Amino acid sequence: MDINRILSLARRIITQCVRDKRTFALIIIVPSLVMALLGYFYTTGTAATINIGVVNSDQGIGPMVLSGFITDELKQQPNVTVIADMNSDDAVQALKDKKVDAVVTFGDNFTSDTVKNRQMNIDLLTEGTDQMKSAMAARAVSNATISAATARLSNGSSQAAGLELNASSLYAKGYTTLDLFAPYLLGVIAFAFIFIFTGVTFLRERSFGTIERLLVSPLTRMEMILGYMAGFSAFAIIQSAIILAFAIFVLKVKISGDIYSVVLLQLLLTIVSVNLGIFCSSFAKNEFQAVQFIPLLILPQVFLDGMFWPISTLPNYLRALSYLMPLTYANDALQNIMVRGYGLGSVWADILVLLAFAVIMVVLSAAILNKQL
Numbered sequence: 131m132d133i134n135r136i137l138s139l140a141r142r143i144i145t146q147c148v149r150d151k152r153t154f155a156l157i158i159i160v161p162s163l164v165m166a167l168l169g170y171f172y173t174t175g176t177a178a179t180i181n182i183g184v185v186n187s188d189q190g191i192g193p194m195v196l197s198g199f200i201t202d203e204l205k206q207q208p209n210v211t212v213i214a215d216m217n218s219d220d221a222v223q224a225l226k227d228k229k230v231d232a233v234v235t236f237g238d239n240f241t242s243d244t245v246k247n248r249q250m251n252i253d254l255l256t257e258g259t260d261q262m263k264s265a266m267a268a269r270a271v272s273n274a275t276i277s278a279a280t281a282r283l284s285n286g287s288s289q290a291a292g293l294e295l296n297a298s299s300l301y302a303k304g305y306t307t308l309d310l311f312a313p314y315l316l317g318v319i320a321f322a323f324i325f326i327f328t329g330v331t332f333l334r335e336r337s338f339g340t341i342e343r344l345l346v347s348p349l350t351r352m353e354m355i356l357g358y359m360a361g362f363s364a365f366a367i368i369q370s371a372i373i374l375a376f377a378i379f380v381l382k383v384k385i386s387g388d389i390y391s392v393v394l395l396q397l398l399l400t401i402v403s404v405n406l407g408i409f410c411s412s413f414a415k416n417e418f419q420a421v422q423f424i425p426l427l428i429l430p431q432v433f434l435d436g437m438f439w440p441i442s443t444l445p446n447y448l449r450a451l452s453y454l455m456p457l458t459y460a461n462d463a464l465q466n467i468m469v470r471g472y473g474l475g476s477v478w479a480d481i482l483v484l485l486a487f488a489v490i491m492v493v494l495s496a497a498i499l500n501k502q503l
Contacts, residue, residue, distance in 0.1 A: 135349055136357045143361025147331070157365055161323055161372045168315055169381040172308035180263050182270065183213045183221045183230040188240040196244055196278065197236035200252075203274035204234070210270045225257045232256045232267035250275060305384060305469065312383040313464035314437040320373050320396060321403045321457055322428050324366040328407030329420045332358060337416070355496045359404055366400045386471030392464065394474070398484050399460045405491035406456070412498045431457040436465075456487045 148154055182204065188197035205212045213230060221233040235253040237243075244250050254271055256264040335341055335358070344354060374396055377383045385392060410427065414420040434444065434452035441452050452458050463480035466472040474481065 131350070131353060131356075132348075135347075136353050136360060139344070139349065139354065139357025140360035140364070143331075143358060144364050147361075147365060157327065157369055158372060161319065161369050162376050164319055165315075165373055165376040165381065168319075169308060169377075172306070172311060179209045179211055180232065180266050180270070181211045181213060181230040182267055183216045183224055183233040185216050185218050185221050185233060185235040186214070187238050188236040189238050190241045191245060194241060196241040199278040200236075200271075200274050203277045204270060206277075207270040207274055209266070222255075225255065228257060231263045232271075234271055244279075250279070308381060309384045310469060311437070312377055312381075313468045314435065314461050316373060316377060316392075316396065317399060317457055317461045317464055318432055318435070318437070320370045320399055321431070321460070322424075323369050323373075324362075324400055324403035325407045325410075325428060326421075326424065327365065327369070328362045328404045329411040329414070329423060330417055331362065332408050332411040333414055333417060333420045336411075351496045352492075355408065355492055358408060359401070359492065362404045362407070363401060366404050367397065370396045370400045383468075385468045387467035388473060391467050391474050395460065395463050395467070395477075395481075398481065398488070399456070402456045402460070402484055402488045402491070405488050405495065409491045409495045409498065412495060431455045434458065435461045437461065456484055459483045 147157075184201050184204075186197050186201065188195055190196070190198075201212060201214055204210060213224075216224070216233070218235070221230070221235075224230045225233060233255045235255065237251070237253075240251070252271065252275065254268060256267055258264060341354070349357070374393065378385070378389070406427070410423045411420055414423070430451070434441070434448060434455060435458045436452075441449055441458070444452065459480040463477040463484075466477050466480075467474075
């Protein structure tokens, strides 16, 4: 194996892509644009203001109207706007018109039933199409109810302390939703963009007959695959660097662990994505077929890598499938380093699996290419 022949092929790939100004510009612009949109989505979503309507028919007990105390506490909740004194019909119509995000209803005997049974019965109705706002409304009402009950029902006795929530966490203290999702986003976006770029570009090389012309050169099949891998990896590293830099310096994503460990994992995922793109492109006869590998290989990994629900909650057959996907191990390692603050020594198993994926893809790509040619 001659390293000079490999580098010569890689240099040709790099030069060819740099001369294509439109492709080179897209390599730089598209990752930044996607990260900006996702950053806006997660940061605005967590800081959104919700409107909560209150339908209050509570008669109270003498001067005490517990529903009024809860409403006052609800007004003190962050990012909550309370619209009080609504009737049932207007409240439902306001929900349909999306003028309010949720409606809290207190019945006629709310205070008396609460004092008698020590159990609150509050109806919360949401519009339902925005799950994030529905969850925010439920949390705000719950916090307001606990605060009001603690202050008004127990009159400062020890029973009031039982209503207080002392929440804590092992990791991610002070993290926003964007900070928690960032490890998954870094892995998914880098993997998807690099896979698409590599697959389509390698297919173009085959379609134009470039690979056939390389057969008359002294290059071996393995040297050809390694040369293309090195050439594509140069641009893949640029994309990964842009994605990571945008997350750190623009979106201000928090990283508990070592930043160099994150960079190393991004580079390793880049190599896996390039090799997988070359391997899958070997089975495609045109660009349309190459694009069809996106829903076949990328989307299942997005849904099964733990980003939307824990892998442990998946059915056994889906859990087994998730462990056959490289993105599962990349995201697990990034999550452990960025959120939990682990070092590379704690994610060595994930690193070994990713390295194995990269090596296997190189060997299989050379074997498939040799068989086809």
